Amino acid sequence: MLKSLFNWKVLLNLVVAIGIFVGLVWVTFRWLEYHTNHGQEIPVPNVINKSVYDAVKILEDTGLEYEVDSAEYNPKYKPFQVLKMHPLSSSRVKPGSLVRIVVNPRTWAPITVPDVINKYSGLAFQRLDQVGLKIGDTIYEPSIQKDALLRVLYKGNAVNPGSRLPRFSIIDVVVGSGPMRNISIPNVVGLSVKEARAVIAKNLFEVGLIEHEDGSKDESDIIYYQDPASGDVRDQGMQIDLWASKRTPAELRAKVEQLNSIYRMKVDTSLPPVHYDEVPTSRPEPSYDPPAAAPVPKKEVPKHEPAKTEPAKTTNAATGTKPAGTVTEKPKTATTNNQSSGNKPATPASTTQQPAQKPKAKKVVVE
Template identity: 75%
Template sequence: MLKSLFNWRVLLNILLAIVVFVGLVWLTFRWLEYHTKHGQETPVPNVVNKSVYDAVKILEDTGLDYEVDSATYDPKYRPFQVLKMSPSAGSRVKDGRAIQLRVNPRTWAPVAIPDVINKYSGLAFQRINQVGLKIGDTIFEPSIQKDAILRVLFKGNAVKPGTLIPRFSTIDVVVGSGPMRNISIPNVVGLTVKEARGVIARSMFEVGLVEHEDGSKDESDIIYYQDPASGDVRDQGMQMDLWASKKTPAELNAKIEQLNSIYRMKVDTSLPPVRYEEVHNYPAPQEVAPVVPVPVHKTEPVKTEPKPAATKPAASTVEKPKPSTSSTGNANTGSNNKSATTNTPQQPAQKPKAKKVVVE
C-alpha cells in the first residue's frame, strides 16, 4: 500500500495537480487586477455648491460617472445647486465609479389642487392652506349654493381638482353669494326642448318637468306651454316646467286653454281692493272725560278783632243796596232785604255773585 503511494507516477500526478492549481489562482488574481484596475484609484473632486452643469462636466473630465437626484426645494440655495455628494469629496474610487449628487430643484415640488368644489368656504380655505397654496381673490357670484366654492381659478383660468401647480402658488376662488331675487322668466314657447334648456340655464333657472305629448323624450320637440309664464319674476334656481309636442303651439289651442285653467289664476278686478289695517297687540287707550273745573269761592281769613261788649255778634253781614228816594221803593227794599237775610242759609245759589260774605 505504501509502496504504491510513493510510486513516482503518483507523485508526478500530485505535483502536476499542484502546479495547475497554483497557476489557475495566479491567473485569476491577475485577471481581477486587470478588470478591477487594482491600485488605480481616482480622487473624488469637490463639486458641492456648484451648479449641476459644472459638476457633471468636472466628473466627466475626471473619468467618473454620476447620478443626479433632486432634494426638497430650499429657497436658501440657488436652483440646481449641488447640496450633497456621495462618496464625499477627497475619497479615492475606481475609474467609472458613479457619484451621487443631491441637487436643489428649480422651485417647489408641484401640489395637487384639493377637491373643494361645492364645499363650505370656511373648510375649503383650511384645506387649501394645508396643501401649501395661497388664496388670492374671493369672487362672489349669485348661486343657490350660498357660501360654497363654485370654481377654482389659477392665473384666470378654471382648473379642476387634482391639477398639479407649483407649491405656494396663489389661486382665486369663486364663492356663491346666494340666489338672485326677482328674475324675469324667459319665454321659451316655440323653441325646441334642447334650445329651451340652454335659455333656461343662461337665465339662472332650472328645468323641472318636461312632458312630451306623445310620451317620447325627443329633444327636438317644440315647447307649446311653460309654467311659470314668461314675464313673471322668480328667484334664481327655481324650476320651469315645460310641455312639448311635435305640433306647433297654434295647433294645440285646446290643450293650452286646459293648462291655463290649471296653472293660470284669474284675478277678478271688479271686486273692491281689500284694505289691510295693522292691529296692535296692546289695548287702545281709553278716552277720559274731560274734568270740568268747579268754581271755588275764595274766602278771606277770619279776623279775630275784639268785639265791644254792648254790640251783639252778627252771624253774617250782607251789604245792603242803597235806598231809593220814593217811599214805595223804601218799603219794598226793606221787605226784600229782610227776606234775603232770612233765606240765605236755605238758598245759597240765589246769592248775588258780586256780594262778598265775611264770616267772623
C-alpha cells in the first residue's frame, strides 16, 4: 500500500495538480489587481455650490462616475445648485468610482390637486391651503349650488382633481353664487335631442325626462313637445321634460293636442273677470276708554238765608214815642226801609259769613 503511494507517477500527478492550483490563484489575483486598479487612488474633486452641469463635467474629466439626485426645493439656493456630495471632497477613491451629488431642484416639487369640486367653499379653501396651493381670484358664477366650489383654474385653464401642480402655485377658483331668477325658457321644439341638450345647458337649465315615441334612446330624434313651454319664466336649474320622435312635430299634431290638454292650462276669457274684495289681514285694534275717575265728594257749602226783616214797628203818631213793652232786635246790618216806595230791603253781601242759624221766634207785643 505504502509502496504504491510513493510511486513516482503518483507523486508526479500530485505535483502537477498543486502547480495548476497555485497558477490559478496567482492569475486570479493578478486579474483582480488589474480590474480593480489595486493600489491606484485619485482624490474626489469638490463640486459643492457648483451648478450641476459644471459638476458633471468635472467628475467626467476626473474619471469618476456620478449619480444625480434632487432634494426638497430650497429658495435660499439657486436652481440646479449642488448642495451635497458623497464621498466628500477630502476622500480618495479608485478611478471609475461612483460619486452621488444632491442638487437643488428648479422649483418646488409638484403636488396633487385634491378633490374639492362641489364641496363647500370654506372647507375647500382650507384643503387647498393645506397641500400648498395659494388661492388668487375668487370668481362667482350663477349656480344652484350656492357657496360650492365649481372649478379650479390654473393660468386660466380648468384643473381636474389628481392633476399635479408646482407647490405654492397660485390658482383661481369658481364659486356658485346661487341660482338666477326669472329666466326665459328656450324653444327646443324641432331640434334633435343632442341639440336640445346643448341649448338647455347653455340657458342654465337641466334636461329632465326624455320620452321617445318608439322607446329608443336615439339622440337624433326630433323634439316635438316640451314642458314647460318656451317663453315661460323659471329659475336656473329647473328641469325641462322633452318628447322626441322620428316624425316631425307637424305629423304629431294630435299627440301635441293631447299633451296640451294635460300640461297646458286653458283660461276661459269669455267669463267676466272676478273681483276680489280686500279683506283686512289684521283685526282692528280695539279702543280702550280710560276708566272714569271716581267723583270727588264736594264739600257742603251752607246756604246763606237772607236775614228776615222784622215787621215795621208802630209808633204813636200823637206822642211820637215808641210803645212800651216793645222788644226790638237791632239788625246786624243797616238797612233802609222805605215803606212808601215798597222796595224790598237789600240783602247784605259778606265774604266771610258764618253759617246762618235758624232764628228763634220773637214775640212782639203791641199795645
